[in-house]
Amino acid sequence: MSQQPDSNAVKHYLLTLQETIAQRLGAVDGEATFITDAWDRPEGGGGISRVLTDGAVFEKGGVNFSHVMGDTMPPSATAHRPHLAGAPWQAMGVSLVIHPHNPMVPTSHANVRFFIATPKDAEPVYWFGGGYDLTPYYGFDEDCVHWHQTARNACQPFGDEVYPRFKHWCDEYFYLKHRNEPRGIGGLFFDDHNTGDFGRDFGLMQAVGSSYIEAYEPIVQRRKHLPYTDQQRDFQLYRRGRYVEFNLVYDRGTLFGLQSGGRTESILMSLPPLVRWDYNRSAAPGSEESRLTEYFLTDRDWLELNHEQ
Amino acid sequence: MSQQPDSNAVKHYLLTLQETIAQRLGAVDGEATFITDAWDRPEGGGGISRVLTDGAVFEKGGVNFSHVMGDTMPPSATAHRPHLAGAPWQAMGVSLVIHPHNPMVPTSHANVRFFIATPKDAEPVYWFGGGYDLTPYYGFDEDCVHWHQTARNACQPFGDEVYPRFKHWCDEYFYLKHRNEPRGIGGLFFDDHNTGDFGRDFGLMQAVGSSYIEAYEPIVQRRKHLPYTDQQRDFQLYRRGRYVEFNLVYDRGTLFGLQSGGRTESILMSLPPLVRWDYNRSAAPGSEESRLTEYFLTDRDWLELNHEQ
Secondary structure (H helix, E strand, C coil): CCCCCCHHHHHHHHHHHHHHHHHHHHHHHCCCCEEEEEEECCCCEEEEEEEEECCCCEEEEEEEEEEEEECCCCHHHCCCCHHHCCCCEEEEEEEEEEEECCCCCCEEEEEEEEEEECCCCCCCEEEEEEEEEEECCCCCHHHHHHHHHHHHHHHHHHCCCHHHHHHHHHHHHCEECCCCEECCCEEEEEEEECCCCHHHHHHHHHHHHHHHHHHHHHHHHHHCCCCCCHHHHHHHHHHHHHHHHHHHHCCHHHHHHHHCCCCHHHHHHHCCCEEECCCCCCCCCCCHHHHHHHHHCCCCCHHHHHHHC | CCCCCCHHHHHHHHHHHHHHHHHHHHHHHCCCCEEEEEEECCCCEEEEEEEEECCCCEEEEEEEEEEEEECCCCHHHCCCCHHHCCCCEEEEEEEEEEEECCCCCCEEEEEEEEEEECCCCCCCEEEEEEEEEEECCCCCHHHHHHHHHHHHHHHHHHCCCHHHHHHHHHHHHCEECCCCEECCCEEEEEEEECCCCHHHHHHHHHHHHHHHHHHHHHHHHHHCCCCCCHHHHHHHHHHHHHHHHHHHHCCHHHHHHHHCCCCHHHHHHHCCCEEECCCCCCCCCCCHHHHHHHHHCCCCCHHHHHHHC
16 A cells, blocks of 8 residues: 555545444444434534444444545644644544443444545644544443453554553543543554554554454343343433533544534534433442442453453 | 631532422422432532432433532642632532423523632632523523523622623523524523622522522413424424533533542533434424524513513
């Protein structure tokens, strides 16, 4: 593959990824149909939202593609890169969040993104970002191990250090400081990725993007028919509050999107369909609910666990 | 009253206000009991949270008192007031949010607060802040007029210009930019209030604090027995999402509290008990639901309306 950044190739990959993931999720749900919503951004570009509600397995989910662009980089974006001031730019990505009905099935999130600026008198500047993370309500060791094993396998061709670095980054990023709690059991997160080898960098983004569904689908298959009680459903709604708190208080993509006049309905598609907040709720010691925070929501090395088994 | 700032008098007023409001809310509910939760702040001070859940009328509500203090002003708070650097300080206030079951009864919020710094070699510096605002799901003109009339009456002794100024400030503050929508029908908001006359400034805070329950209680009495449908309840849960979005994305008190290591459970007591988010939901033209945003959630002069009637 050419070393010259190829936006069209990235766009083609992202559109194919959106389609593939939507089809696979539709198949594992069995009843879900996606509504497709195309939207335009007045300043340039737009997106395609694929939204699922009230499936058999998935209560709400969305797989969004967006491709936005501008003639000149905004000053706020070039403070640390003055040579890009005034350059034309494009940003594109696929972003998804899936909220299942059954509290035994974890919520998952994935995102891959590409940015490129093309100054007149200099080489183009690009970077990739992305990752995926899992948020269980009732945890299962084998799900966490499978999730992280799939993530590590995807990163392996790009070097031994990639998975531990991106896992650590994910643990740091998806953290609710005011709760002193991670959002979930982590996965991968990376940003501003540019080694100078476009083909290799694009390959890494593809490896991450394409492995998401391999990481998530077997977990959904294993858990979607498990029985659950009203109390367990109630606990799920309560824990979904943490998801809302993270996305609205900390998530850079969400806040940047809302502040920069992004499409609100596509950005906030990540919020759960039904959520509860209870004052000072705490789980009984030794319960499955307290095990979630005490055992699963830690920065555990899940592949070390696999080794020990 | 002496012109010398009197923190003890303010504290006494705030504790009495908390008690009065909790009693009046308890009486209008009929079944609600408040749980009282006292907490300490490791760095100094603490608070008393009075929390109500699953009353006959109120689904969730809390009336919080807090009084926090420190030996030296943090540098971030003294950037614009360098003479306060290193001064001992105190902040105290009462803050409340009430979420009723019945979508015909609006949600209400009120807050009054006092800040004082006492530098060694200079006069103490103080300011007051506060206000109240109303968030209906199904609107009624007479409720909006009563709410604003009570607010205006409270401000009237302090000058004709006070109510319009605080109303405008409220409309500006409780605004969701990403929705292009106000949070509710407004009321009063003020901050950094210091005319140099402590007695008068404290009097204004008391007038605002004490009129809240006179503004809210008659509205609850009028609406609490109105029948409502499952669809109307569903709309209320959906609209509560806007409340969450405002509090987590914009509210300075919430964000400052979470970032500065405040007591999370007391701060997030403002969040509704049950909330839903639906993708791209819109109300039918001409429906009561579309009337909420098109007629009620505007920066209307409700007292002008009263005049016309």
